[in-house]
Amino acid sequence: MLTEPQNRISPKALTVWRISGVIRAVIEWSIAATAIVLLHIFQGPQWISIILIILGVIFTILHILIFPSLRWKRWRYEVREEELELQEGIFIRTRTLVPMVRVQHVDTVQGPILRKYKLASVIVHTAATMHTIPALDETEAEELRHYISKLARVVEEDV
Amino acid sequence: MFEPKRLHPIASVINTLKGIKNMLIPVAAILFSAGRDGGLSMIFSLIAALVIVLFTFVSGILSWYRYTYRIENDEVRIEYGIFVRKKRYIPFERIQSIDLTEGILQRLFGLVKVKIETAGSSGDDEAEAVLSAISKGEASLIQDYVAAAKNADTRDTQAESEIEQIFNISTRQLVILSLTSGGTGVVISALFALLSQFDDLIPFKRLFRGLKDWAIHNLITIAFFVFIGLSIAWMIGLIITMLKYANFAVVKKEGDLIISQGLLEKKQITVPLKRIQAIRINEPIIRQLIGYGTVYIESAGGSSANEEGANVTLLPIVKVDQIRSIIGPYLPEYALTTDFTPLPKRAKRRYLFRSWFFTIPVVTAALIFLKIWGLLALILMALGSFWAIAKFKAGGWSIHQRQLSLRYRTIDRVTVFMLKNKIQSLEMQESYFQRRQDLGTVGASVSSGFGGAGGTVSDLEISDVQKIYQWYSREKQKQGSLD
Numbered sequence: 001m002l003t004e005p006q007n008r009i010s011p012k013a014l015t016v017w018r019i020s021g022v023i024r025a026v027i028e029w030s031i032a033a034t035a036i037v038l039l040h041i042f043q044g045p046q047w048i049s050i051i052l053i054i055l056g057v058i059f060t061i062l063h064i065l066i067f068p069s070l071r072w073k074r075w076r077y078e079v080r081e082e083e084l085e086l087q088e089g090i091f092i093r094t095r096t097l098v099p100m101v102r103v104q105h106v107d108t109v110q111g112p113i114l115r116k117y118k119l120a121s122v123i124v125h126t127a128a129t130m131h132t133i134p135a136l137d138e139t140e141a142e143e144l145r146h147y148i149s150k151l152a153r154v155v156e157e158d159v
Numbered sequence: 160m161f162e163p164k165r166l167h168p169i170a171s172v173i174n175t176l177k178g179i180k181n182m183l184i185p186v187a188a189i190l191f192s193a194g195r196d197g198g199l200s201m202i203f204s205l206i207a208a209l210v211i212v213l214f215t216f217v218s219g220i221l222s223w224y225r226y227t228y229r230i231e232n233d234e235v236r237i238e239y240g241i242f243v244r245k246k247r248y249i250p251f252e253r254i255q256s257i258d259l260t261e262g263i264l265q266r267l268f269g270l271v272k273v274k275i276e277t278a279g280s281s282g283d284d285e286a287e288a289v290l291s292a293i294s295k296g297e298a299s300l301i302q303d304y305v306a307a308a309k310n311a312d313t314r315d316t317q318a319e320s321e322i323e324q325i326f327n328i329s330t331r332q333l334v335i336l337s338l339t340s341g342g343t344g345v346v347i348s349a350l351f352a353l354l355s356q357f358d359d360l361i362p363f364k365r366l367f368r369g370l371k372d373w374a375i376h377n378l379i380t381i382a383f384f385v386f387i388g389l390s391i392a393w394m395i396g397l398i399i400t401m402l403k404y405a406n407f408a409v410v411k412k413e414g415d416l417i418i419s420q421g422l423l424e425k426k427q428i429t430v431p432l433k434r435i436q437a438i439r440i441n442e443p444i445i446r447q448l449i450g451y452g453t454v455y456i457e458s459a460g461g462s463s464a465n466e467e468g469a470n471v472t473l474l475p476i477v478k479v480d481q482i483r484s485i486i487g488p489y490l491p492e493y494a495l496t497t498d499f500t501p502l503p504k505r506a507k508r509r510y511l512f513r514s515w516f517f518t519i520p521v522v523t524a525a526l527i528f529l530k531i532w533g534l535l536a537l538i539l540m541a542l543g544s545f546w547a548i549a550k551f552k553a554g555g556w557s558i559h560q561r562q563l564s565l566r567y568r569t570i571d572r573v574t575v576f577m578l579k580n581k582i583q584s585l586e587m588q589e590s591y592f593q594r595r596q597d598l599g600t601v602g603a604s605v606s607s608g609f610g611g612a613g614g615t616v617s618d619l620e621i622s623d624v625q626k627i628y629q630w631y632s633r634e635k636q637k638q639g640s641l642d
Contacts, residue, residue, distance in 0.1 A: 002625055082633040092590040097632055102583045127459065127606035128583040128613070 005078035005085045005095075012117045013075075013135030017068035019113055025060040032056045077133050079148060084124060086131060102126045103152035106145045110138075124148060163227035163238070167270050170226070170292040175219030176264075182211055228290055230301065233308050235275060237288050249288060251308040253277045255434065256415075259298055261425040271298045306413075325416075325489055326474055328407035336476040337400040339445045404475050411489050416456075418471065430471055434459045436581045436605040437612065438486075438493055442479065442572040452479045452572075454486065457607040470607060492562075493576050499555030499566050505596055506618035507551045512592075514547035515540070554616050556601070556623065558630055563603060565614040575614040581605050582613075585631040587624045599624035603631075 036049045067090060076087040084098040107123040114120060120141035122133045136144065186208045218241060226239040235249045258274040265271055273290040290298075328336075405422035411432075419427040435456050442452040454474040477485065483495040518540040525533035553568035561579045566572070588600040601624045602615035 002628065080634045085632075089588070092588050093594075094586055094588045095628070096584055096586045097628065098584045099633060101580075126583040126604075128604040131584070 002095075005076040005087050007077050007079075009072070009075050009077070009133065009135050010119055010137050010140075011072070012119055012137075014068050014072050016113050016117055016119060016135055017071065018064055021060075021063035021068060024063050025056075028059055029056055075134070079144065079151075081151065084131070084148065086133065096131060098124060098126060098129075098131055100148070100151045103148060106148045106152070108141045108145050122148075161229060161231055163229045164297075165227055166223060166290060167268065167292040167294065168223065169264060169268050169270065171220045171223035173219075173262075173264060173291050174222050175216050178215035178219055179212065182215055186211055228288075230304055235288060235301070235305075247288060249275060249277060251305050254305055256429040256431065257302055257305060258429060259425075259427040261421075263423055265292055266423075266425070268292070269295060271295055273298050273301065321412075323411040323489070324408070325411055326407075326409040326477075326485055328404060328475065332476050333401060333404060333407075335449070335451060336404055337397045339443070339449075339451070339476075340396065340400040407475055409473060416473070416489075418473065420475075428471060430456060430458050432490070435490075436577075436607055438473075438490070438495070438576045439612075440479065440482065440574040442574075444570070446476070447572055450478055450480065451476055452482070453477075454482060457605055457612045459606050470612070492578060494559040494562055495576060496557055496559055496564060499557050499564070500623065502551060502554040502616075502618055503598070503620050506554070506598055507548065509592065509596065509598060509618045510547040510551040511544055514543040518543040551618075554618065556616055556619060556627065558627065563627065563630070565601070565603065565616050567614060567616045573614065575603075577603055577605055577613070579631065582631065585628065587628050589621070593618065593621075597621045601627050 032052045032055075035052060038044075039046075039049055070090045071088075074088060074090060074093065078085045082100050084100065084103075086094075086096045086098075088094055104125045104127055106125070108120045109123060110120040114135065118138045119135045120138050122136060122141050122144050124131045124133075133141075133144070189204050189207055189211075221241045222239065225241055225244070226237070228235065228237045230236070233251045235251075235254070237247045237249075239245055239247075255276045258276065260272040260274065261270070262272060270292045271294075273293060275288040275290075277287055402422045402424075404420055406425075407420040408418070410417050414432050416430045416432060417427060418430070419425065436459055437457040439455045439457060440452050441455065446452055453472065453476060456471050456473050458471055474482070474485065480497075483497075487493075487495055518536075522533070522536040522540050525536035527533070529536075550568045553566060553572045555566040557564045562576060563579065563582065564574065564576050566574045583604045583606055585604075586602040588602070589598075590600075593599055597620065598618045599621040600615060600617045601619060602613065604613040606612075
């Protein structure tokens with residue numbers, strides 16, 4: 001068996017994901033509510049409304065309570081001298097290898113929620129693909145960006 | 160070469176035509192929208208249309224007048240723009256390739272269109288320069304200049320400049336290519352698109368009302384006309400393909416592959432061997448049955464506006480078992496193997512389940528809502544299962560020293576050959592169901608033009624997936640088989 005990548009992302013990611021889960025749930029509920037009101041006005045069948053409510057409850061629980069912790073448990077990354085390895089995915093576990101020589105540039109991004117919790121995501125670009133490490137501590141993300149771009153510069157092979 | 164030059168005056172006509180082409184739909188819309196009421200609005204819309212056409216004509220001439228090019232200080236320098244004057248200097252080292260195209264207009268005057276391509280890194284269409292009509296002599300002069308300047312740096316590595324013939328399309332191949340091409344579909348959809356443009360002009364509704372009664376009594380006649388129509392569309396598609404791929408030839412010159420094609424419109428594409436990211440063989444179902452396929456190369460050149468630059472047809476039609484002997488000697492880094500490790504037997508069930516996952520709900524819904532006619536949906540399920548088995552059979556992988564080869568089926572059977580140092584990232588996946596069966600998915604990405612390309616094979620033996628993963632990992636190789 002292959003060993004798992006070493007590092008986990010910040011535990012604060014859980015909070016951030018739960019918050020975005022709440023935002024998502026609010027949007028989902030408002031859509032469901034509109035649909036139910038419309039159904040009521042136009043006297044549509046009641047069972048559709050009931051299904052919508054049940055689905056709403058299930059999705060809310062999944063997005064706020066279950067998915068964030070499953071996702072956090074699965075998320076791992078490791079930066080080695082010659083390559084970057086990522087592991088993610090709740091139902092489908094994906095592991096990705098990105099050699100340092102293939103890295104074109106590295107970004108850190110920070111949305112409003114991430115900023116509030118002093119977190120940032122690192123995005124690594126190759127000539128063909130884009131890989132995100134979400135929710136690292138601000139300083140850690142900054143260091144990682146420097147570290148990766150330094151390693152990426154060391155070896156020059158032609159594309 | 161050092162003083163600024165204009166393009167051939169015919170370029171102004173080309174500019175105008177291009178402008179008119181872009182304006183065609185708006186102008187038609189103006190004409191048709193107001194045209195029916197007659198009287199004043201009719202005159203207005205006519206004037207508006209005329210003004211637009213006149214404007215395009217004048218701007219076509221002006222943009223020709225303002226467009227100059229010259230070669231200076233190892234740069235191609237272009238100055239253009241009617242209101243805003245723009246200058247673009249392209250250093251020789253940045254030039255990826257120079258493509259020549261001879262459209263019908265250019266051929267009438269013995270001219271060529273020259274497209275100067277830079278690397279696709281900036282991504283926008285502004286990255287390249289197009290000299291839409293210059294004399295052939297001038298074009299080859301530019302080519303020579305650029306080649307000479309480039310070779311000055313790397314003279315010792317590449318001394319010989321002989322031309323090696325790699326491939327010339329035969330009449331037989333051209334016929335097979337045209338017969339099996341999907342040109343028909345293109346023609347039919349173009350026809351529909353055209354008809355829908357004239358929606359306002361032709362009173363379809365009124366026509367159809369009368370037609371309906373007539374149609375019911377004349378089903379055979381209608382079927383006949385539909386058949387004739389389809390045959391004509393197929394013939395047109397066939398001719399278009401023939402014209403496009405006639406005289407298809409591939410030669411190798413120094414470090415470049417030069418591909419030329421076309422009868423009415425001649426086209427020449429240059430692909431530096433260094434820029435090849437992967438080799439891909441596509442076998443559409445019909446061609447696979449008779450043992451033929453198409454070979455493409457993924458190249459790192461090209462910009463988003465020029466997809467062709469990235470995904471180049473190398474051999475439009477060829478017997479699959481001859482591919483290796485045709486291009487193998489010229490691409491020595493690649494082992495064009497036909498030796499693939501197939502998927503394990505138990506993967507077949509996964510492919511079938513995955514197809515049923517979509518088809519069974521459809522079939523159940525059809526049976527519930529359409530009653531006996533819903534049984535027709537079973538055909539869909541049969542097709543889905545058949546396709547799933549075909550996908551399972553196509554799947555396979557092989558590693559040959561520094562090369563990963565993947566084979567899978569979308570609709571065509573696709574075989575991709577990728578060198579380790581051209582693979583941008585590698586991925587392995589396990590879903591819950593795959594894990595229970597010790598299966599896994601592997602995917603590799605290569606760079607191609609502005610985006611990515613590559614391949615993914617589902618449901619390999621998990622130990623095989625790990626083998627590929629380890630092969631790609633630079634660190635795990637060092638650790639050897641410790642874990």
